[in-house]
Each structure stands twice: as C-alpha cells, then as structure tokens.
Amino acid sequence: MPGLSAAELSFLEGGIAQDLRNDGRGREDFRSFSIQLDVISQASGSARVRLGATDILASIKAELGSPPAEFPHLGRLELAVEISPTAGPEFEGRGGEELSAELGKALERSFAGGANGTGAAVDLAALSVVEGKTCWVLYADVLVLNADGNILDASAIGIKAALSNTRIPKVEVLAGEGDEEGELELNDDPDECARVSTAAVPLIVTLTKVGRHYIADATGDEEAQMSSALSVAVNEKGQLCGVTKRGSAGIDPSVISDMLSVARRIGKRLLAKVDAEISLAESRLESET
C-alpha cells in the first residue's frame, strides 16, 4: 500500500473522530464478509473468507502424530499463516515472512488455551487416539490471497469456518498380539467421520488505534496509519482467550481496559454474524451436492 499524504491522513483521522470513516462505516462496524466452505478438496476441512477485499483460504489437515510430551492425553492444534505474494509485491520474500510469523503467533495465543489445554479452541482431549503414543494433529493453514487490512480477524473467521467443515476419520486400534502394539485402522467413510465442535472457537477483534480513537476491521490504508493495535480473542461465553498488542507505540492502561470491553462487545455481535454465515454456507454446500 502506498503511503498516504499528510492531508489524507488528517482527513482519515478526522473521519474516525466523527465516527464516519472513508467508506461510511462507524468505528465499530465490520465490512460485509462472505464464507465458502469445502473449497480445498484434499483438506480435512476448508473455507474461504472474503472480508472487503481481503481474501483468505483456511485449510485444516488432520494427520496422525505424537501428543505433546507434557500432556500425553491431548491432541494438537498447529496454526500457521502465509501471505502469498499474490496479495501484493510487498509480501514477496522477507516482507511477508515477518508479518506471517506475527499473525501466526497471535492465532496460536488465541486458540491454544491454557498450557494444559483447558479453554482451547477445540477439545484437544477428543483428538487423542492412543494416550502417550498417537493423536490427531490438526494443521490449520491460512493462505492470504489478497490483502486489504485485518488479515488476522479474517483468518480467525476462516479457521472457525474450516473447523466446522472438518471431518476426522474414525480410528480403530486393533488388539495387538501379546506385547505388540495394536495396529491402527483408519475408516475413511464420510458418514463415519467425527466432526469437530466449534462452540469454543473464538473470533478475534483487532482494534486499531489511529490518533485518539480506535477502529475495528481496519482497511489497508487505515492500518498503514496505525500507531498501535490490540487483537482480542473472544469466545461464545464472552471470555477473553487471547490478547496481542501490535505496533510500536505505547498505550495507556485505561485505554487498554476500554479497548478490551469494546472488543468484547463487538466480538459478541461478530460471533452471531459468523455463525449465521457459516450456516448459510453449509446449506449452500448441501444444495450443491
């Protein structure tokens, strides 16, 4: 994104102060978004989210692996974000790497839950196959095709949608002979697959501070002017499950607590909208097949 002139920046800030951004939105308004499910056939679950012009693909691949050493009864959820250079030449090479790493970390923080797995986005215990030996690892990969701001929030929507679309094959542990371990038999039949409950999957609301105010769902231009931002993950219960501060400027603590409550409020509205859009996408999928 090219830099804006001092005049444009001043106009932008003025609009935010008056609660009328350049595209007519108020400070707390999200752009309209759309969700498509099952877009990557070879993934266990997938979704495409378009939020304004920001366009991302989220894929979930379920593979068998080993459980975390400290918590052998749990499965794993691994998250990664990649910004493809198709999103813009500024994301080629190094440019995209740093941002991708930052966003990946923010997602991990929001979805991981406590160290022992409580409050994680998905039921990690349900992913265990053989305690201490084998578990399901859900690899969640977000690929950014087009960037116009707020990639993180769009990614969280994408992962929630992709998880709702995810089918995990049934695994049967066959009895071993004597001391031998039992073999694993995978049942690929779609009707026998387990679904992932997404009730606990949070959404992220990133509030971008521009001047004295903060806005939700910043566009690329608005983001380029930010001094700092707070990405807040909120779940269905209204709990905060992850907060990441971004940007280099400092924020007053009272402002932070205000931002947290604003984020909670926006998050609640957003969860309702996203659930509705996911249902719509599901029925559209059903009518297609």
Added chain:
Amino acid sequence: MLQPEGPAPSLDEAAAKLAEAQAILQSSTASLPLVCLGDAIDLGADAEGGVMKGHGTMMAGEAQLQATVCGLVERVNKLVSVRALKGRYTAQVGDVVVGRVTEVAQKRWKMDVNGKQDAALLLASVNLPGGVQRRRTNVDELNMRELYQENDLISAEVQQINQGDGAVALHTRSAKYGKLQGGQLVTVAPYLIKRLKQHFVALAAPLDVGIILGCNGYVWIGSKDLVDAGGRDEDEGMEAAGPSGQVDLQLRERMCRVANAVRALAALGLPVHPPAIVEVCNLSGLLRVEIKDMLGPEFLAQVAYREADRRQAEGDAQPMDH
C-alpha cells in the same frame, strides 16, 4: 472452487440477484469489435492506404496487423490501436490526472500516475507561491519539499510524452491544479474514466461536493472549492479542511456517499462519469440505503439492474455506438 472476484456474495437473494443483474448486463452488450491476443485485425479498406499501428498492435508479416492485447479495436483516421480493458494508464497530452509524489529529485518530482513508469513534474512546470512567473533559484530547488513532498496528492495535466520511451511530463501551470487536501482518493481501473470536456466537476446540490476524475483512474472527492478555477493560491495551502483535517460532518457524509458511488460503479465495471455517480447517489437515497451499505451485494444488484434497464431502453432506441 474459487468464484470470480466481485462483491462478496452471501447466500441471500442479494447474491442471486446480483449475479442475475450482471448476467443481464453482460448479455445486453451488443457484439463489440473485441479482439483477442494474436488475432489478426481486419483492416478492410485501409489495407490499401496503409495504417499506422498504435498501442496494442504489431505487424505480423506484410500488411497484416495483429493484436498484442485483448480488447476493443479503435480507429482514429489511420491510427489503429487496441484498447486493453485493464492495464496501466496510457497518457495523452492534455489529460487531467491525479498523481502521488514518489520521490523529490533534483529539480523535479517523480509521480505515480498509475502508468508503466512514474511521470515527472519539473520544477519549471509548477506555479510557484505568489503566482509570480520567475526563474527558479537554488533556494527554490532546496525548498521543493515546501511545495510538494513525498506521498502528496496533486492534480495536474499531461504536458508532453516522450516519443522514445513514453516518459510523461506533467505541469500544474494553472490555478486549478495543485496539492489536494480535505478529501479522499478512490482508485479505479483507468478504462472506466472516459475523456470528457471537464474533469473538475462540481456535483450540484444536494450532493454539493467537488470531484476530480483523473484520466489515470485516480478519482479525488473533496469540497466544491477545488473546482473553482479562480481562487487557488499555493501559498495559503487550501483550507477546505480547517486545521487538523476538520471537515463538517454533513459535508463528510456527502463526500462518503459520492466516494462509495464511485466504488460501486467500479466494482460493477461501469463507467465512472458524473451522471452515473449522481444516479447511484440518488438511487441510494431513494432506497434509503445507508452509506456504508452501498458496497453490499443488495445495493450493487440494484445498481446493476438499473443499468441493465437503461441499456435495454437505449438499445431498443438506437444501435450502440463506440
């Protein structure tokens, strides 16, 4: 798997409506002289007299002209060219453009005008503060940033184009050109901006805003003052915005509505010119659509329908003319 880029659909009727409206628009386009890359261009009678090959064409063997882009064939006297639908802005002398300063170099500014290369605005081609015509001094050279600095948006006119490498030179030697403040920029594909008599347009009440339709696809929406040819003085630094970018809320609302009208037209691939902009704004008022919802699929479908109806009525009345 992936649907073409366009307004994000939701399952609603809105998306279905929009798709339907766009299909109507598509079918209402009478057969156009479209050529594809590599197609031979039919020269017809001109083949005898010889033609000049313009942009988007090349010779393929003797007396055979071939298209090097996909687009519409245009003939102006003996000049045959193919206008690509997308693609970078191709300048013509006299074009009004809006450019962004990318670099302050020796005795000139380099400007991004959405072209293949940056354009140049020479120190010798601007109006100096005070409006006086005088020779540029060393002080002027050092103070270039006082006038325009990096990222500033400037309205200007294309002065000349270098035959060899197509390099474009701009000038702001008229009171109406210069730095833009107190508004916002919307970028659209250059082919959506037609060359008109007036590119500085004051939209009448109740809209009451000024727009600059840059031929390069950069559209500036600001207050009506910027269209007033008489009164600009670089020295004062236009304060349509007061200090710290304060703009009256009512004016800001009107500007946002116009800006979204431009975005809506661009999203549908419709030409962006004043009557169309006014019509979209009126439609949004009529349907009581909030400014922020003007970019949603429901309103876009309405705009597309309107346009399809208009074309049908026109098409019935007379053949399409290009």
Added chain:
Amino acid sequence: MSARGAPSYSPYSGIEERVMQEDGAGPASRSVLGADSRRQDGRLPEECRPAFLQVGTVSRAAGSAYAEFASTKVLVAVYGPRESRKAAAYSDTSRLTCDVKLAAFATKSRGKYGQGTAERELSDLLHKALVSAVRLDTFPKASVDVFALVLESGGADLAVVVTAASLALADAGIEMLDMVAATSLSLVGGHLLVDPAASEERAQDGNVLVALMPARNEVTQMHLAGAWPDTHAAQAIELCLDGCHKLDGEMRACLREHAATANGS
C-alpha cells in the same frame, strides 16, 4: 463444484471421472491402463482433463487467473508494469520476474510452505516459457512480476501454471506476441499419457513438456527427460502440440467471455 461441466478441450467429451485411488502403491502393482484401455480416472491416453479457466480473481493485481484441471488448481497474479525500483541494469529479460510457490496444503501430506528447490526450478522454467512471448519493449524501464500459487498439486502442475500465467498476463493488458499454452505428457510403461495426473507422474519413465505460442506456432519452452524408445518422443511432442492448440481455444473463449462482461462502452 464450480468446475463441473467445464468444457473439455480434448477430442473426447462426456467422460465420467472415476475416483482416483491414491494409495501410493508402486508402479508395478497395477497396470497403467485398465481392460478398456482407460486410465485410472477414466480418460483415454491421449485425452486431457477438462480445463476450467477464469480471469480477474485477485482484485489488487493488475491481472490474475485461476485454472483448475481436475485436481490441479493454480492461481496466478500479475503486478505491473511498474517502475523498476531495483537496478534493472542486468539483462533486459530480468524485468519479467516469475515466482512459483506451493501452498502448504497443496500436496496430500502437508508440506511446509516455501518448499525450496522445487519451487525455484518451477519459477525458472515458468520464466523461460513466458519471456519470449512478452513484449518487453513496450514497457522500458518498468518491470512485471508474475506470482503463481499452486493450491492443489494434482499432476502437470507446471503446464497448468504456464497456461494460467499467460492468461493473467493477458488479463493485465500486457502486450504479448501471442498467448502461451502448455501441455505435458508422461511415458508410463510404454504408454503416452497426455496431461498426466499426479499418480501417473509418480510412475513415469519419462516426461515431456511443451509450451507453445499457438497462433504463431512457435515453441517457447520444451524439455524432455527419461529414456524414450524409438519414435515415442516424436509422437509425444506431437500430442503435446495438439493439446496446446486445443487449450488455446479454451483460453481465448475465457478471455472473450470476460471481456464481454467488462463492458465500459
């Protein structure tokens, strides 16, 4: 899904796709062609997969295209021409840069994004296939960037990438001598299989790729690898050239249709 009913550009149409069995069994464990001389997915040896092509998918890019050939899915975005910021004093051809990446979910088992050498090679081959078609002289001092993303690797990836990249360049309005269509072929157990699927490529004894400017009938890129008996090589190349010509028809139809919707009159 959306690609169902996509026009087939091979001589045979209306073939049902049978589900491909991807169990990774070795080449010797099953015969290449079934009793009815059809391939695993139901195609005849000289038959290409249906091509689903679309342009204009990435809004920020100057031009873009999406191509889906059964399970091979590719997205290409083109930026430019833009002023060359780097010292483009090297060779003139370096003003066209190509970059191919595989998504982490592109292969059946998840790979890491940015898979290194394979991608660098693909990028290089893509550049060679396109550079002779692009009219670099129409944008002096400017450069064009082509970014290709393989979203699903289902076989003949490079050929699909070249085809999609050519469409994206056309979409961006960049002047070219001609479109570039590409087709590849695998030699498996003595059989010539056009537009190979991933499982066929894994079992191949040799392969050929041809990138062609169809209207000019000029080959921009060709490579052949493996041990080829007798006249197989010549025949293979013929099949590829034919495939390219047919693919060209589909590409033009796609561009025409897209141009008709962008109706600015």
